[in-house]
Amino acid sequence: MSVIVLLLIVSISIAALFLLAFIWNVKNGQYDDETAPAIRILFDDKKPAAGSANNRSEGVTTAKKTENI
Amino acid sequence: MQVETFYYDNRIVKNFAFATLLWGAVGMLVGLLAAVQMYLPAANFGLPITTFGRIRPLHTNAVIFAFVGNGIFMGVYYSLQRLCKAPMFSKTLSAIHFWGWQLIIVSAAITLLAGYTTGKEYAELEWPIDIAITLVWVVFGVNMFGTILQRREKHLYVAIWFFIATWITVAMLHIVNSFEMPVSLFKSYSWYAGVQDALVQWWYGHNAVAFFLTTPYLGIMYYFLPKAANRPVYSYRLSIIHFWALIFIYIWAGPHHLLYTALPDWAQSLGVVFSVMLIAPSWGGMLNGLFTLRGAWDKVREDPVLKFMVVAITCYGMATFEGPLLSLKSVNAISHFSDWTIAHVHVGALGWNGFLTFSILYWLIPRLYRTPLYSIRLASTHFWIGTIGIVLYAIPMYWAGFTQAMMWKQFTEEGTLAFQFLETVTHILPLYVVRSVGGLLYVVGMFIMVYNLVKTVKAGSLLAAEEAQAAPLTDHQVVYGKEYWHKWIERRPVQMLVFSFVLVAIGGLLELIPTFLIKSNIPTIAAVKPYTPLELQGRDLYISNGCYVCHSQMIRPFRDEVARYGEYSKAGEFVYDHPFQWGSKRTGPDLARIGNKYPDSWHYNHMLEPASMSPGSVMPAYSWMLDDAIDTASTPAKIRAMQKLGVPYPEGYDRIANADLMKQAEMIRGHLAADKIKTPANREIIAMIAYLQRMGTDIKTVPATAAAR
Numbered sequence: 001m002s003v004i005v006l007l008l009i010v011s012i013s014i015a016a017l018f019l020l021a022f023i024w025n026v027k028n029g030q031y032d033d034e035t036a037p038a039i040r041i042l043f044d045d046k047k048p049a050a051g052s053a054n055n056r057s058e059g060v061t062t063a064k065k066t067e068n069i
Numbered sequence: 070m071q072v073e074t075f076y077y078d079n080r081i082v083k084n085f086a087f088a089t090l091l092w093g094a095v096g097m098l099v100g101l102l103a104a105v106q107m108y109l110p111a112a113n114f115g116l117p118i119t120t121f122g123r124i125r126p127l128h129t130n131a132v133i134f135a136f137v138g139n140g141i142f143m144g145v146y147y148s149l150q151r152l153c154k155a156p157m158f159s160k161t162l163s164a165i166h167f168w169g170w171q172l173i174i175v176s177a178a179i180t181l182l183a184g185y186t187t188g189k190e191y192a193e194l195e196w197p198i199d200i201a202i203t204l205v206w207v208v209f210g211v212n213m214f215g216t217i218l219q220r221r222e223k224h225l226y227v228a229i230w231f232f233i234a235t236w237i238t239v240a241m242l243h244i245v246n247s248f249e250m251p252v253s254l255f256k257s258y259s260w261y262a263g264v265q266d267a268l269v270q271w272w273y274g275h276n277a278v279a280f281f282l283t284t285p286y287l288g289i290m291y292y293f294l295p296k297a298a299n300r301p302v303y304s305y306r307l308s309i310i311h312f313w314a315l316i317f318i319y320i321w322a323g324p325h326h327l328l329y330t331a332l333p334d335w336a337q338s339l340g341v342v343f344s345v346m347l348i349a350p351s352w353g354g355m356l357n358g359l360f361t362l363r364g365a366w367d368k369v370r371e372d373p374v375l376k377f378m379v380v381a382i383t384c385y386g387m388a389t390f391e392g393p394l395l396s397l398k399s400v401n402a403i404s405h406f407s408d409w410t411i412a413h414v415h416v417g418a419l420g421w422n423g424f425l426t427f428s429i430l431y432w433l434i435p436r437l438y439r440t441p442l443y444s445i446r447l448a449s450t451h452f453w454i455g456t457i458g459i460v461l462y463a464i465p466m467y468w469a470g471f472t473q474a475m476m477w478k479q480f481t482e483e484g485t486l487a488f489q490f491l492e493t494v495t496h497i498l499p500l501y502v503v504r505s506v507g508g509l510l511y512v513v514g515m516f517i518m519v520y521n522l523v524k525t526v527k528a529g530s531l532l533a534a535e536e537a538q539a540a541p542l543t544d545h546q547v548v549y550g551k552e553y554w555h556k557w558i559e560r561r562p563v564q565m566l567v568f569s570f571v572l573v574a575i576g577g578l579l580e581l582i583p584t585f586l587i588k589s590n591i592p593t594i595a596a597v598k599p600y601t602p603l604e605l606q607g608r609d610l611y612i613s614n615g616c617y618v619c620h621s622q623m624i625r626p627f628r629d630e631v632a633r634y635g636e637y638s639k640a641g642e643f644v645y646d647h648p649f650q651w652g653s654k655r656t657g658p659d660l661a662r663i664g665n666k667y668p669d670s671w672h673y674n675h676m677l678e679p680a681s682m683s684p685g686s687v688m689p690a691y692s693w694m695l696d697d698a699i700d701t702a703s704t705p706a707k708i709r710a711m712q713k714l715g716v717p718y719p720e721g722y723d724r725i726a727n728a729d730l731m732k733q734a735e736m737i738r739g740h741l742a743a744d745k746i747k748t749p750a751n752r753e754i755i756a757m758i759a760y761l762q763r764m765g766t767d768i769k770t771v772p773a774t775a776a777a778r
Contacts, residue, residue: 003265004336007272010245011320014238018316019565021233030224031309037224038301038308041292042153044537 073221073541076534077150078303081163081435083531085143086430086437088171090519092139093426096131097512102504103128106689107656110497110680113689118182126193132418133191135174137282140426142170142209145232147433149216152226154539158215163209169205171342173198185255188612188648189270191277192246194243196257206243209427210236219516221539227308231288234316238280239567241524242664246273250647253703256609259713263643264331269652272323278414279319282422283385288353289311290382293429294361294738297374303360311353318346325396328405329625332638332650337398344396352374358382374447377428380456384420388413403478406621406655408497409470419459419511427451427518438529447521455514457666461507465500473497478629486632490658495685520565557713589697594641599716600760602704602730603737607760609707612650614691622661622764635662635765642768657688662765669737671742672758686722694753699734701727701751733759 025031106112106121113120146163151154157163177194180186186193194202213236217229246269248260248375259266295302303307324332324340359382362369369375391413395404404410417506435442442448476496479487488496600608611617624630626637638661667675674681675693679688712718720725734750737758741748748754 003261003268010241014241015317022313034306034632037226038305041226042295
């Protein structure tokens with residue numbers, strides 16, 4: 001059953017990789033804000049037509065501000 | 070800060086969406102044909118390319134890699150650009166990815182129908198296509214990570230993490246499972262043998278479900294569900310927690326496909342424990358999806374997009390509840406090899422993957438084409454027809470699976486088996502008919518959608534480049550405490566992921582595979598010998614005609630299986646099986662010990678017309694094997710490939726292999742002639758008979774040799 005050794009090595013390396021990614025996430029501050037990201041994705045829906053362009057970027061700035069709190 | 074203007078590439082999203090529609094229709098129609106063939110052998114049309122053994126792999130590959138595959142790319146290419154506030158990294162790479170993937174699908178369809186297959190479920194494609202898949206996957210990866218690097222949004226939304234995990238894990242699974250020794254341009258042998266091959270294959274097979282059918286679709290759900298409901302996901306924190314939990318646990322669950330087989334017990338238990346644990350992160354995702362609709366259920370009543378999503382997520386919840394249940398050994402003893410498995414995967418496939426894809430198409434196409442959906446009514450009709458289709462599909466299959474498994478295990482009071490295998494099949498045929506009606510409804514729904522979307526596309530015009538604006542990211546990095554050298558790597562997530570993956574993969578694979586695997590193929594059962602050249606050719610015909618999709622070669626240590634098929638299977642019996650052929654479904658009986666059970670002439674007549682030997686049999690006829698000649702030109706190359714894989718044929722055996730082959734063929738021809746069947750010795754049927762008569766006989770010869778010779 002030596003193939004188990006291979007699978008273990010491959011699986012553990014992948015898991016380790018994900019662990020590093022997770023640590024990076026936490027240290028990078030990706031999870032400091034758990035509210036704004038969920039709301040922010042709802043904002044980019046409207047086409048930046050002539051009149052609405054300003055409104056749109058305002059929406060994004062508001063979301064950014066929330067993130068900094 | 071200066072706001073930048075850029076354009077999202079919608080054309081590539083549209084291309085993937087159309088491909089999803091096309092391959093979905095094809096894959097589902099092929100599935101419908103397969104469903105009809107289950108009770109109507111005439112629907113096999115007597116041709117190799119239309120026979121169930123080749124139709125079924127075509128169906129699974131088409132719906133998984135063509136329909137869902139293109140669905141994944143459609144969802145990723147649309148959402149990634151918007152989540153990163155950046156267009157795709159490279160339009161050229163997008164185009165290579167798209168056309169490369171379609172080319173792979175077409176070549177897959179052609180080669181599978183032509184009988185070029187590795188014989189490993191869901192990894193049937195031969196080595197040149199495997200390489201092409203790897204290359205296109207790398208192109209996809211570069212394009213995705215390139216986009217992530219150029220993003221204008223610092224936070225990586227949870228969907229992106231699902232996509233990243235998908236990319237890395239699928240790459241690894243595909244590479245490890247596709248290690249094979251080429252024999253010719255379209256023929257190879259799995260690098261691994263027997264138990265080892267089985268473990269690698271189901272480690273791959275299970276994770277293909279996890280990382281091709283689940284994680285990318287969860288990522289897509291996390292983008293499109295909040296968009297369609299126009300409210301944020303119920304708990305962003307839960308989405309993060311269940312993501313990391315899911316990917317850490319999923320990778321260990323593979324062995325639950327091999328419970329009660331010749332796989333070592335501890336490996337089976339490991340698979341069970343992790344499978345049971347999986348319910349937590351899976352239901353975390355399901356509940357998070359459903360709760361997102363809190364306070365929006367009134368919208369679900371009107372909006373077909375949300376209707377499809379609700380059923381999709383519910384089906385995901387049911388399938389992931391059932392999964393851990395099926396991985397319990399006591400349940401698996403009943404469900405495995407039966408239609409229960411088919412019901413289980415189709416709740417996931419039709420409900421979760423199918424309905425989520427439909428909902429996204431209904432949401433996306435009107436947006437890409439700047440026009441309302443042609444008909445909401447038709448979409449609702451599709452929803453109801455599709456839902457009834459799923460119910461009519463799943464319930465008969467659960468019923469059939471449970472009934473048949475119970476019949477298999479039934480003993481009479483005298484202690485003999487209560488039912489012949491064939492009786493258990495004919496008993497559930499009416500349920501197969503109902504299942505195909507369910508499938509038909511689902512396909513009809515699919516075509517209603519195609520019509521609806523074509524009308525929508527015709528009414529609108531494609532917004533090929535969608536303008537958007539965002540401020541660029543600043544390079545400012547927050548330093549937490551002291552700077553360490555590895556901060557440099559950590560700040561570059563992509564390089565870190567790619568480099569460490571490449572390092573680990575190369576190191577691990579190159580060192581381990583050749584040394585370990587070939588050495589451990591030394592048989593533990595002395596009587597087990599390599600296949601003769603004729604048997605090897607027969608085995609390749611068995612693989613090429615997809616016999617493994619209906620016949621298992623694995624007798625589990627249960628009273629009924631031992632009584633029906635013979636001594637339970639031992640790990641040592643499979644050391645020369647490149648690839649293993651244990652199978653996963655018994656539409657026909659197990660063949661692990663079919664050898665010497667019937668005379669050669671029985672097999673000859675059975676392949677010519679199965680119902681003549683087993684009245685009521687639903688097995689297709691393989692009459693062309695009686696006319697086609699064995700491809701003896703390939704024998705030397707096959708022997709040499711096997712030698713490289715550690716099968717102990719004598720040095721230089723490849724040169725005399727065909728002489729041995731003809732000698733054995735003449736012997737079988739003699740047996741047939743004795744039963745008044747006249748056939749030349751070089752026909753495929755002779756090789757097939759040789760293989761069938763060999764199966765499972767090695768360990769029987771131990772006491773018999775002493776007595777007979």
